[in-house]
Amino acid sequence: MRATMEPTRSCHATLVDLLDRVLDKGLIIHADIIISVAGVPLIGVNLSAALAGMETMLQYGLMKDWDECIRSQETEHRRALMATGSREAIAQTNLASVQR
Amino acid sequence: MSLRIQQSGKAERKPAVETNVKEEGRYLYCIVEARERVSLGEIGIEGKEVYTLPYEDICAVVHNCPAQPYRSDDHELVEAWVITHQKVVEAAWGRWGVVLPLSFDTIVKGETADSVEQNLKIWLEQEYQNLKMKMERVRGKAEYGVQVFWDLRLAAQDLTETSPEIKKLDEEIKTKPRGLAYMYRQKLENLIKKGMETKADECFKDFYLRIRKHAHDVHVEKTKNTEPGWQMILNLSCLVHKDKCRELGEELDSINQLKGFSVRFTGPWPPYSFVGSA
Numbered sequence: 001m002r003a004t005m006e007p008t009r010s011c012h013a014t015l016v017d018l019l020d021r022v023l024d025k026g027l028i029i030h031a032d033i034i035i036s037v038a039g040v041p042l043i044g045v046n047l048s049a050a051l052a053g054m055e056t057m058l059q060y061g062l063m064k065d066w067d068e069c070i071r072s073q074e075t076e077h078r079r080a081l082m083a084t085g086s087r088e089a090i091a092q093t094n095l096a097s098v099q100r
Numbered sequence: 101m102s103l104r105i106q107q108s109g110k111a112e113r114k115p116a117v118e119t120n121v122k123e124e125g126r127y128l129y130c131i132v133e134a135r136e137r138v139s140l141g142e143i144g145i146e147g148k149e150v151y152t153l154p155y156e157d158i159c160a161v162v163h164n165c166p167a168q169p170y171r172s173d174d175h176e177l178v179e180a181w182v183i184t185h186q187k188v189v190e191a192a193w194g195r196w197g198v199v200l201p202l203s204f205d206t207i208v209k210g211e212t213a214d215s216v217e218q219n220l221k222i223w224l225e226q227e228y229q230n231l232k233m234k235m236e237r238v239r240g241k242a243e244y245g246v247q248v249f250w251d252l253r254l255a256a257q258d259l260t261e262t263s264p265e266i267k268k269l270d271e272e273i274k275t276k277p278r279g280l281a282y283m284y285r286q287k288l289e290n291l292i293k294k295g296m297e298t299k300a301d302e303c304f305k306d307f308y309l310r311i312r313k314h315a316h317d318v319h320v321e322k323t324k325n326t327e328p329g330w331q332m333i334l335n336l337s338c339l340v341h342k343d344k345c346r347e348l349g350e351e352l353d354s355i356n357q358l359k360g361f362s363v364r365f366t367g368p369w370p371p372y373s374f375v376g377s378a
Contacts, residue, residue: 002350003353004346004350005363006365007244007368008364009367014245015179016326018182018186018369019179020321021243021369021373022201023182025373025375026202026203026204026372027200027201027203027206027376027378028206028376028377028378029202029206029223029377030377033220034209035169035207
């Protein structure tokens with residue numbers, strides 16, 4: 001049997017992962033029946049930034065452009081998803097980002 | 101009727117009466133596949149009773165609250181809210197199998213208890229096809245977080261040893277007088293920086309493709325660094341079929357075995373990253 005990694009969900013180690021998901025992700029409803037917090041800084045953004053700690057490798061100057069590039073492609077990919085709802089579109093943008 | 105958003109700096113959430121907000125709210129945890137109005141008990145945020153509001157064969161999982169957002173500057177309090185949100189979603193996920201989790205602090209409003217439920221039902225009706233489609237997309241699957249880190253010191257060392265250009269420059273520095281050596285060192289640092297960026301990019305592509313094979317869908321997340329000496333070079337959310345989780349674990353184990361690399365594998369999470377908007 002091949003060695004395998006087991007995913008972890010132990011409480012403390014994954015709190016940041018949990019906050020990232022619950023605060024920044026999940027189904028977003030665009031409807032006027034929803035209380036809007038638009039225009040008001042979201043609790044989640046500040047909180048997850050504080051918790052993640054801003055210890056970064058920016059002193060090395062590494063990855064910043066690279067990261068931004070990947071992010072903008074990711075945004076495009078999401079738009080493609082919203083526009084078409086098709087998995088093909090997502091697969092193509094994913095591939096494009098890799099073959100870039 | 102206008103709604104005032106409470107933004108007090110106090111730890112406790114201010115009661116609605118103080119701001120004259122008379123509107124009713126329903127805090128939304130998730131959408132599930134169920135037909136009945138049932139209670140899940142007092143497991144909600146601040147011990148609120150959580151129950152389902154059905155439309156056809158889908159239900160919103162909610163609790164009753166005033167029509168104002170939960171906000172606080174007290175991180176511990178917010179953390180507790182978020183953890184409770186997650187626990188409710190988990191409970192619904194365990195019970196009904198398919199779940200579309202909402203973001204924290206999604207609250208439906210209405211002028212009265214009846215109208216808020218009516219609003220929610222109309223919304224479920226309008227979005228029915230869309231929600232069902234999303235449910236099909238995540239059925240039988242769970243989300244996993246995959247993060248790959250590399251040891252910066254080892255990576256730089258490896259580069260210095262393997263790049264002829266860098267190696268040559270490194271040798272040259274030793275023969276230069278101090279002032280000049282300083283300029284050479286800067287040049288060397290830049291070369292290492294560039295080399296590492298290229299290498300990280302290559303690793304990203306390689307790992308991404310290896311992981312992608314085992315997932316139904318993958319989202320590239322922003323990398324962030326929390327551990328000194330280690331740099332996150334890849335951060336993915338993966339939507340993985342239950343039967344494929346082991347395969348993915350094997351692939352990740354082989355990446356984790358590579359010298360100078362470390363993998364974090366978290367989950368299973370409800371599919372937060374794969375539900376989009378409605």
